[in-house]
Every structure is written in C-alpha cells, then in structure tokens.
Amino acid sequence: MRFASIVAAVGHTPLVQLRLGPGDAVCHAKLEMQNLYGMKDRVARQAILHARETGELAPGAAIVESSSGTMALGVALVGTALGHPVHIVTDPRIDPMTLTKLQALGCAVHVVPRMTGNGWQSARLERLADLMAELPGAFCPQQYRNPQNPLAYRALAEELLADLDRIDVLVGTVGSGGSLCGTARALRRHLDRLWVVGIDCTGSVLFGQPDRPKRLQSGLGNSLIPANLDLDQIDEVHWLNDREAFEATSRLAAEQAIFGGNTSGSVYRVLRHLARERGPGASVVGLLPDRGDRYHASVYSEDYRREHRLHELATRDEPELVTWRTEVGAWSRALVPPEAERSRVAQAAAVR
Ligand SMILES: Cc1ncc(COP(=O)(O)O)c(C=O)c1O
Numbered sequence: 001m002r003f004a005s006i007v008a009a010v011g012h013t014p015l016v017q018l019r020l021g022p023g024d025a026v027c028h029a030k031l032e033m034q035n036l037y038g039m040k041d042r043v044a045r046q047a048i049l050h051a052r053e054t055g056e057l058a059p060g061a062a063i064v065e066s067s068s069g070t071m072a073l074g075v076a077l078v079g080t081a082l083g084h085p086v087h088i089v090t091d092p093r094i095d096p097m098t099l100t101k102l103q104a105l106g107c108a109v110h111v112v113p114r115m116t117g118n119g120w121q122s123a124r125l126e127r128l129a130d131l132m133a134e135l136p137g138a139f140c141p142q143q144y145r146n147p148q149n150p151l152a153y154r155a156l157a158e159e160l161l162a163d164l165d166r167i168d169v170l171v172g173t174v175g176s177g178g179s180l181c182g183t184a185r186a187l188r189r190h191l192d193r194l195w196v197v198g199i200d201c202t203g204s205v206l207f208g209q210p211d212r213p214k215r216l217q218s219g220l221g222n223s224l225i226p227a228n229l230d231l232d233q234i235d236e237v238h239w240l241n242d243r244e245a246f247e248a249t250s251r252l253a254a255e256q257a258i259f260g261g262n263t264s265g266s267v268y269r270v271l272r273h274l275a276r277e278r279g280p281g282a283s284v285v286g287l288l289p290d291r292g293d294r295y296h297a298s299v300y301s302e303d304y305r306r307e308h309r310l311h312e313l314a315t316r317d318e319p320e321l322v323t324w325r326t327e328v329g330a331w332s333r334a335l336v337p338p339e340a341e342r343s344r345v346a347q348a349a350a351v352r
Helices: 041-054 070-081 096-104 119-134 154-163 178-188 242-256 262-278 302-307 339-351
Strands: 015-017 026-031 063-066 086-090 108-111 169-173 195-201 236-240 283-288 332-335
Touching (some): 026 154, 063 119, 070 096, 178 283, 195 262, 236 262, 242 262
Parallel strands (some): 063 086
16 A cells, blocks of 8 residues: 555554354454554544644644653654654653654653652643643644544544444443544444444543552553543443453464554453354454554563562453442443433442
8 A cells, every 4th residue: 555655654454354263243353553653643643634724733833742652652653744843741651662662753752750749640741731831832632632532533434334344343442532432423423223342441430430540551541531531422331450451462462463452452352252242143343552562561571460460360251240330340341321320320429
C-alpha cells in the first residue's frame, strides 16, 4: 500500500481471523498494533488535523500532552511530522522503550520529579498547565474529553464494514472510552443488533467499581470517569485482574503468534469466551491496541510477576455474572443497566 505521507499511513490495519475451535464463533482481531506506534495514532491524527482546520492550532505552534503510552507516541508521530514542537509530560514510571522513541522523534519529554496532592496524575496536570501558560498558542489534544477522540474511530468502523459481511459482537478495552464507544457508535449506524462488550481492570472506577489505585495493567481503567466514556454504547462489561490479563497476554502470543500488550491479552481472553458462548455462525471482532515490546520487563517478565506476587491472585476460567456495582476481584461480567437504573443503583450505593 502506498501513502503520500506518514500521517496518511495511519490506520488501514490488518484484520485477522483467529485460530479457535470448531464449536466457536468466527473471531477476528483488528490489529491496531500494526499502526506505526499503536491505536492512538488515529486519535492524534484526528485531533491535530481538526485543530489545524479550526485554527485552534496554528502552523508551527506547540502541542502539549500528558501521557506515558500510546497517546504520547501518536502525538509525537503526527505532531512532529506536521512540523510542530511536541512536549510530552510524563512521570518516572514511563518505560524506557517509549521514552527512547519520544526522544528519537525530537519531542521535549518533561518527567515530573515527584507526586503532588493527587499523586502522579496531579503532578503531571500541574506541569501541563505550566507549559500551556509558557507556550503561547499551544494546543493540548485532551483525549479524555475531546470529541475528536471517538470520531477518530469512524474510519476504523468503515474498515471493519468493508472487510466483514457480518459483525454480531464488538469487544474492546476502555481507558478514555474513545476507541470502543467511537467504533460502536459508527458501526451502529449500519448494524442495529450489534452487541458491544467493554473490558476494564478490577479496581478501576469506569463501570461503577471502587477505586484501587495499585493496578498494574496499563492502557485501560481509570480513577476518574472520562467524558468520552458513553455507557449507552456498551451492553456488557468484563473485569479482569492483573494476573488474568497478563496470563491471557502470554496465551495470545503462544496460541496466535500475536505479541501484544496487556490490553490485547484482555481482549483475547474475553474473545475466546464469547466465541464459545456465541458458537458457530456468529461473528465476533476484538480491537488489539498495541504491541508487546514495551511490556517485556513487566507483563512478559516472570521476575516482575513474582515481585508483584501475581501468583497470589485468584483467577477464574470463566467470568462470574454479577449485578451492577457488585465489587469484583477476579474475572466477572455484568450487563450495563440503562441510564435510569444506573443512577438509582449509584444513589443506593452512596446511602449505604
Ligand atoms: C495500550 C492501550 N490499550 C487500550 C487503551 C484504551 O483505549 P481508549 O482510551 O480508547 O479507551 C489505551 C488507551 O490509552 C491504550 O494505551
């Protein structure tokens, strides 16, 4: 495939059928990891091109983003390719591979030295605010609330519709909510019976769970509810603990020859389950966000898993069906209730 520029080459990712059993649904994995850096290359391109079109981002003005993962790399790619100085705010937990890539692309990487009132997150946001004040005309993509984030996935939905005659179930992990909600919203214009399954980690607040900030999984989960999470787009949610997600990531490599990050592993675990549940004839699609390279010293490291005592976590071979807001610690699933019901349960939980 030939493209006029590196920015035009974002997207157009392969869709591959997974090798599963004869009693399983047909499962396809959308290899977003085959973007130059990862799935967020799409978001960065959409947000930056839109800001240039509206004039919010002038030619040559700076772009500032707080991220230590796929969004940082996407912004670095698109921002530098279009001639903008790119500033990435991060903290000492950034992995060396991502840091190397950001520096190689010529980004200014600002590593905050210490936590402030609300941990690393607040330290990063304070530094980001300082930079926005210091750099007149700077633009911040704000993936958690920028509507261009979910809109970036219209193209992904079109790619799926062009490749498949039938899609019954869409599966994806949720961090900002952009990829799953944006893809689902665009697909639903064509597929009125689509069933959408979101995946979160245990200890994240996205789907009504209490916050447990010591989560090891990266990419998905959150301690705050992002504006781009549209629960009306999601029918069912699964939670996996760190051990379940990491083990599934290794299985994805061993069984399908796909070396992915932990969110790809989580999608694989849930895909396999749904493939068995739905059975032959059904069509299930999962979004695989990034490659495994930067997780070599964490997800793929036995020393790391031992050090974090992952073997002590209980795991399940099948998800336990729970009601909304039941606290979970291992693989569980729940149906997302309608809006009115969600707020009623939330109020009852607050009174308790
Ligand atoms: C590796 C990885 N997987 C999954 C996600 C979740 O995607 P979204 O923010 O679109 O919900 C992210 C988000 O940053 C990510 O970096």
